[in-house]
Amino acid sequence: MEGLTPTELKAILFSKRANVFYLEKCRVMQKDGRVLYLKEGKKANQYWNIPIANTTVILLGTGTSITQAAVRMLSSAGVLIGFCGGGATPLLAGTEIEWMNPQSEYRPTQYVQGWLSFWFDENKRLLAAKKFQKRRCDFFERVWTKDHDLHDEGFYVDDREIEGALQGFRQSIDNVVSVNELLSAEASFAKRLYKYSAQHADYGEFTRDVNALDTANIFLNHGNYLAYGMAASALWVLGIPHGFAVMHGKTRRGALVFDVADLIKDAIILPGAFICARNNMENQEFRDYCLQKFTEHKALEVMYDTVKQQSQQWQKGDGLDDGYIYQPE
Structure with a gap:
């Protein structure tokens, strides 16, 4: 046409x-x-x-x-x-x-207004950060429960190491009293996932380093930037500036992008990097894997719905228990 x-x-x-x-x-x-x-x-x-x-x-x-x-x-x-x-x-x-960014003046305003209504309150920011991490755990658990490709590669959500990591992280989310403590709990959780993934992919010794030149670290960098692109896109649609983060560095202009991307990185990119490295895949093959999994598990929809719901939380109630559970179709 x-x-x-x-x-x-x-x-x-x-x-x-x-x-x-x-x-x-x-x-x-x-x-x-x-x-x-x-x-x-x-x-x-x-x-x-x-x-x-x-x-x-x-x-x-x-x-x-x-x-x-x-x-x-x-x-x-x-x-x-x-x-x-x-x-x-x-x-x-x-x-x-x-x-x-496309310069549209007709994007919705209620989401940025709702976000700013709580953002200047430190306690509410911490509650929002905790909810993001709980959604992160929920998405991780669902993806690892239903993804047959992960199962074929020996990655199971009911393995003792993963169950222990998830349980410990969930408890930490409830108990922390500051964003710094939450960041520390997140780092501990990620470290356990790296160890599990490296072991089950027979990768050998692994240390996460964005400047390292080994295949798994390179794939993790590439996959993370794909997630950042989707997170930035979801925030643009909702009209929320990237500087109003709830967890990552408040002095980093794009920190909210990292908060949103974290919702899906552990579930898809982290295991995928080690699996594709073990199978000697090329960069393009790894990116194809990530994009396929993003679509299969509706990663962008999870980001979009989570941010949208959080932005409206304190216009509905006290923000302590929204009852929101993402249910994939």
């Missing part, structure tokens, strides 16, 4: 959109009312369509360029555009080019 504009596309809720694109060594452009990316071949150039109505994030890696017309069309469709290094990491925050 020629001449199709973003306003004529059937709207798809951001929480239901399926696609996150990472592109490198290509040119993104607008042609005949569509957004395409061009790859130059030895004999002929190849064009590939980007389904913008069903896309949340486009990451532009090394060797890419994008036209003004394409940016205008992507923004009209509400697609988040990010510039990054090779392999989708790192985001180029050092040059102040990180996310190009």
Whole structure:
């Protein structure tokens, strides 16, 4: 269909959109009312369509360029555009080019208003941070219970180590009295998951280091940045600035992105990094694995619904027990 504009596309809720694109060594452009990316071949150039109505994030890696017309069309469709290094990491925050947000003045206002209604109260921020961590545990437990690929690789939620880690983390969430204590409990939980995953993937000794060059650490970096892209997209849809974090560093401009991404990282990216490393997968194969699992387990929808519900909590009641439980379809 020629001449199709973003306003004529059937709207798809951001929480239901399926696609996150990472592109490198290509040119993104607008042609005949569509957004395409061009790859130059030895004999002929190849064009590939980007389904913008069903896309949340486009990451532009090394060797890419994008036209003004394409940016205008992507923004009209509400697609988040990010510039990054090779392999989708790192985001180029050092040059102040990180996310190009579509500039819509018609996004909802009730969510940012609800978020700010509690954010300046330290006690309520701590309660919100605890709820985020409880949702994190709930999502982890559901994914590891139903994911057959994890089971095939020997990862089970009812293993003694995992049950102990989850139980201990849940108890810590209830008992901590400060964000720093909660961060410490989170770090302890993650350390136990790293140890379990490395052992069950026969990976050998492992230490989490974002600058390390071993395969598992590289995959963890790549997967985390995919999660950050989805978290940023969910927050943009709801109109909540990234600086109003409830748990991570209050001096970091994008800290709320890390809070939201943590909802799904342990369940999908962490085990996937070790599984794909054991199976000698390439970077692209690992990214495909992550995107498939994000869709399969409705990761973006979990982020979206959790932030949306939390932003409205203190407009409903005292915020102590909202009764919210995410139930996948």
